[in-house]
Amino acid sequence: MQSGTTRTGAGSDGLGGRIRSALLTFVLILPAGAWYLVLLVAPLVIITIFSFGVRAKNGGYAPAFVLDNYGAILGDLDKAAPFTTSLSMAIAGTIGCLLVGLPLAYFIATRGGSRKGLFILLLVIPFWTSFLIRTYSWLIVLGPENLGGFVGDVIGDDSFRILGTPLAVLIGLVYGYLPLMVFPLYVTLERMDRTLVEASKDLGASRWATFRQVTLPIALPGLITGSILVFIPMMGEYVIPQILGYGRIYLVGNALVTDFLEARNWPAGSAKAVVLIAVMMFTVTFYTWFVNRGRRGREVSVL
Numbered sequence: 001m002q003s004g005t006t007r008t009g010a011g012s013d014g015l016g017g018r019i020r021s022a023l024l025t026f027v028l029i030l031p032a033g034a035w036y037l038v039l040l041v042a043p044l045v046i047i048t049i050f051s052f053g054v055r056a057k058n059g060g061y062a063p064a065f066v067l068d069n070y071g072a073i074l075g076d077l078d079k080a081a082p083f084t085t086s087l088s089m090a091i092a093g094t095i096g097c098l099l100v101g102l103p104l105a106y107f108i109a110t111r112g113g114s115r116k117g118l119f120i121l122l123l124v125i126p127f128w129t130s131f132l133i134r135t136y137s138w139l140i141v142l143g144p145e146n147l148g149g150f151v152g153d154v155i156g157d158d159s160f161r162i163l164g165t166p167l168a169v170l171i172g173l174v175y176g177y178l179p180l181m182v183f184p185l186y187v188t189l190e191r192m193d194r195t196l197v198e199a200s201k202d203l204g205a206s207r208w209a210t211f212r213q214v215t216l217p218i219a220l221p222g223l224i225t226g227s228i229l230v231f232i233p234m235m236g237e238y239v240i241p242q243i244l245g246y247g248r249i250y251l252v253g254n255a256l257v258t259d260f261l262e263a264r265n266w267p268a269g270s271a272k273a274v275v276l277i278a279v280m281m282f283t284v285t286f287y288t289w290f291v292n293r294g295r296r297g298r299e300v301s302v303l
Helices: 002-051 068-075 077-111 113-128 131-141 147-155 166-190 194-202 207-235 239-243 252-262 266-302
Strands: none
Touching: 002 266, 068 077, 068 266, 077 113, 077 166, 077 207, 077 252, 077 266, 113 166, 131 166, 131 239, 166 207, 166 239, 194 207, 207 266, 239 252, 252 266
């Protein structure tokens, strides 16, 4: 009888412990969950509903259920152009950040020594100023009195300009988002076991083979994270093409500003936003799948 009472008490304590653990987990998740629902899920639901509506007589949103907004995007090449331009610029900007960020992160992680903190600080310092001010500063650097004029003199073309071109926008994108690529790469490379590189060299592998078979697979998680962190905001960028591109490089961000603030066609803008989110999700998913597939292939080849 006493043993049965003991088991019953132990079971009650176990059940009470599970309830307390579940309650504590709920309390800890509640703030983040509420933040997620209010600031991410709710806006997505709202713009999805708006995307099926129509423009009100005086602008804004009028309830309806039509597919005209999506049909206008998918059926009109002119209205789909901002998406293709944004996608190409985001891909080019991500590649540019990778080409600049990977060697920089590798240098800091492997050659920085006691100055690693200083190099990281130099990367962080630009974030202490306004993104808008940093972007406007490139108007001076790329202007006709400086780099733009210098390149024009070198090639013998006085009319050569960098500002107002896709190149100016690309330079601004790479500069603005480079730290988001460098930091994840630095973290992964800084934790790399240097003995693996030394062993690869001792076995006769070339520097390129060592990088391809040892360093790159180790840096791959940081590369994926950095690419996603860079690609997603580039797809919706508005400030850089508006300032450095003089508004001539028309991206999705420009189209959204036109629809929501100028034309006050909220359903059309909402449809563009939904399509933009779908394009980003598809691109990021495909990129992650492709990289992971390649990594599995390399592991099999090594084995």
